Amino acid sequence: MLKVAVIGVGYLGRHHARIYANMPGVKLVGVCDSNLERGQAIAKEYNTEFYADYRDLFGKIDAVSLAVPTIDHCSIGCDLLKNKISVLIEKPIARTLSEADELISTAKANNVCLQVGHLERFNPGVVALSRVVTTPRFFETHRMSMFSPRSLDIDVVMDLMVHDLDIISWLVKSPITNISAVGIPVISPKFDIANARLEFANGCIANVTASRISSEKTRKLRLFQPGIYISLDYVTQQAAICSLNPPKTGNAPEIVAGVLPVKADEPLRAELDAFVEAVKNNQNPLVTGEDGRNALALALEVSEKIAEHAKKVGLLKG
Numbered sequence: 001m002l003k004v005a006v007i008g009v010g011y012l013g014r015h016h017a018r019i020y021a022n023m024p025g026v027k028l029v030g031v032c033d034s035n036l037e038r039g040q041a042i043a044k045e046y047n048t049e050f051y052a053d054y055r056d057l058f059g060k061i062d063a064v065s066l067a068v069p070t071i072d073h074c075s076i077g078c079d080l081l082k083n084k085i086s087v088l089i090e091k092p093i094a095r096t097l098s099e100a101d102e103l104i105s106t107a108k109a110n111n112v113c114l115q116v117g118h119l120e121r122f123n124p125g126v127v128a129l130s131r132v133v134t135t136p137r138f139f140e141t142h143r144m145s146m147f148s149p150r151s152l153d154i155d156v157v158m159d160l161m162v163h164d165l166d167i168i169s170w171l172v173k174s175p176i177t178n179i180s181a182v183g184i185p186v187i188s189p190k191f192d193i194a195n196a197r198l199e200f201a202n203g204c205i206a207n208v209t210a211s212r213i214s215s216e217k218t219r220k221l222r223l224f225q226p227g228i229y230i231s232l233d234y235v236t237q238q239a240a241i242c243s244l245n246p247p248k249t250g251n252a253p254e255i256v257a258g259v260l261p262v263k264a265d266e267p268l269r270a271e272l273d274a275f276v277e278a279v280k281n282n283q284n285p286l287v288t289g290e291d292g293r294n295a296l297a298l299a300l301e302v303s304e305k306i307a308e309h310a311k312k313v314g315l316l317k318g
Contacts, residue, residue, distance in 0.1 A: 001025060001026065001027045002025060002062050002280060003027050003061045003062050004026055004028060004063045005030045005051070005060075005061045006020065006031045006065045007064055007065070007066050007076065008033060008068035009032075009038060009039055009067070010033070010035075010067065011148075013033070013068075015268055016065040017031050017048070019266075020065075020272065021047070025280075026276060028046060029048065029060055030049035030050065031049075031050060032051040032053070032054045039052070055079070057085075059083075063085060063086040063088070063276070064080055065117075065275075069153050070095055071153055073089055073090075077089050077094075077114075078102060081106040081114065082106060084112055086114070086275075087114055088275045088285075089114065089115070090116075091119075091163070091292065091295070092295065093292030093293060094296065096300075104290065104293065113283075114285070114288070115274075115275045115287055115288070116285075116292030116295075118163065118291065118295060119267050119271055120167055121166070121167070121170070121286065122267040122268075122274065122286075123237060123267045124263055124270075125236075125237040125238060125239045125260075128260040129171075129223075129232055132228070132230070132260065133223070133225065133230075134225060135225050136172055136204055137205070137224055138204065139204070139208070139221065139223045140208075141164040141220065141222070143160045143219055144211045144214035144217065145211070145217055146214060146215065146216065147187055155190035155306075156183070157194055157299050157306070158299050159210075160210040161302065162298075162299040164208050165208065165295055165299055166294075167221070171223075174202040175200065177201050178199040179198055181303075181306045181309065182194065182195055182309050182310075183195070183309075191306055192212050193211040193212070194211075194306055195210075196305070218235075219234035220233055227243055228244070229242045237262055239260040239262060240257065240259055240260075241257070241260055242256065242257045243255070244256075
């Protein structure tokens with residue numbers, strides 16, 4: 001039995017606890033949270049122990065999901081890794097690239113697994129889409145959420161857009177040559193809505209929009225490559241595809257519409273399954289610390305471009 005725990009059982013962490021509690025070959029040893037009432041309630045619900053201090057888990061577990069605010073990722077994550085505990089750390093991996101580097105180097109020095117929770121990599125629709133993507137030329141994504149007081153320690157780029165930045169970079173596999181981006185704070189002091197245009201060395205263009213002040217939840221990606229258009233709905237896990245068949249003699253090209261075969265699954269369950277397998281078999285995780293660092297570097301650059309534009313137009317001072 002792999003002995004695991006969850007540190008931080010708020011909005012997302014409680015679902016980690018739910019899945020671990022019902023996962024074959026895994027024992028949920030405990031949960032930890034700074035909110036005693038919440039932590040105790042989750043522990044009771046999933047028939048496990050509550051720990052007020054994560055350090056009390058040392059020596060009792062093999063692996064942990066770390067779902068605390070980003071500001072605490074590096075300090076708590078490195079503490080766990082130094083104690084030979086494998087860590088699945090929620091995105092973004094850290095606040096800064098130096099913190100990300102510290103997490104990566106600490107995991108390597110202690111020969112333990114560090115996986116980053118870029119959940120959309122495990123979305124069945126994304127998995128199906130990745131099998132047919134060859135030479136993408138244009139992306140358009142919209143990731144909209146209704147306002148929530150969670151994650152206000154980071155802007156909408158780190159909160160939401162980072163998912164699409166990671167997926168697009170992963171699919172394009174080409175260096176970015178130019179970024180332009182705009183955004184505005186509306187409800188929080190940080191940017192709540194943002195748009196970025198990414199230009200890649202191979203000629204691909206991506207137009208990425210994220211908002212956490214929408215009236216509805218939207219998670220959509222559209223991509224074009226020679227002869228193919230694909231539209232993905234992250235929420236429904238469905239992907240439509242239109243392809244262009246060569247023209248027959250004397251006829252116009254034929255457009256064929258269809259859907260990609262998708263095996264529905266809960267992305268978080270797939271992510272935790274992959275993490276457990278990596279820990280048990282001492283393998284590299286599907287989303288490594290380096291992957292998380294790359295996504296963070298891109299998100300930070302987008303945020304910097306937004307800040308530059310905001311200062312230029314007088315939305316920010318300094």
